[in-house]
Amino acid sequence: MSGTLGADREAALGRSRYDEIGRGYTSTRAADARIVLRLIDLLGLSAGVTICDVGAGSGNYANALADRGYRILAVEPSATMARQARPHKSVSWHQGFAENLPIPDAIAAANVCILAAHHFNDLHRAAAEFQRVAPTGPWVFFTMDPRRGEDQWFGHYFPDVRKRDYAYFPAIEDFISIVTKATMRVGNVSSFPLPRDLADEFMYAPWSSPERYLDPLFRANTSGFALADPSLVSQGVARLSGDLATGRWEKEFGRFRGRAANDAGFCFVTFRP
Secondary structure, three states: OOOOOOOHHHHHHHHHHHHHHHHHHHHOOOOOHHHHHHHHHHHOOOOOOEEEEEOOOOOHHHHHHHHOOOEEEEEOOOHHHHOOOOOOOOEEEEOOEOOEOOOOOOOOOEEEEEOOHHHOOOHHHHHHHHHHHOOOOOEEEEEEOOOOOOOOOHHHHOHHHHHHHHHHOOOHHHHHHHHHHHHOOEEEEEEOOEEOOOOOOOOOOOOOOHHHHHOHHHHHOOHHHHOOOHHHHHHHHHHHHHHHHHOHHHHHHHHHHHOOEEOOOEEEEEEEO
């Protein structure tokens, strides 16, 4: 597998789409405290150090880390996303891409990347940039691999979106291999079964509340739906709506409602020198 994740055309499309879907992003996306705590635990760094947040979006996690006493360099290619960030005295914003980070050498004690690595055009180049800006400290990615975890009901209604996940998200083993080849760092994986009450409503977050997928605002704030064929998404929504109305969803997938967590393949990958 090469260091390029997805075709250049689709990578560019994904980035431009965030100028569209980012307009109402903060209405459904917020930093989840459990994800923040896991990030801090995996970083293992004292408050006061500088952390680079790559693909910072609207700054939810950048601000959450800053609230914990860290200084954050937030890097985000979409000005639309960045403009929605709540100003924070310990967060400075920089417009740019992971493959060419607009910050000086060795300025950070660590890097974090939350649900953004699948939008990188070239993971190998991005890893080299991560090494340049944080050469001695840890890097923590929160990402997912659709090949891991258990089967999801989501793919029954949105098979095209699910299929795209396999193209956008590399196998974790390949992800680690690319970064290791570029930087000689060692990667370790820790799973993160999704709680049923996530504050950050990314695409798989409402796994126990299928009604949420009928909301166009929720769908609009996820890149998976934004990049999908609208007609296929509409078909899936209609099918899901019908199955919820008739009770068919409950019969086939109602077991998801009673769970406290769902292993959908999400995980943290930590790289150390």
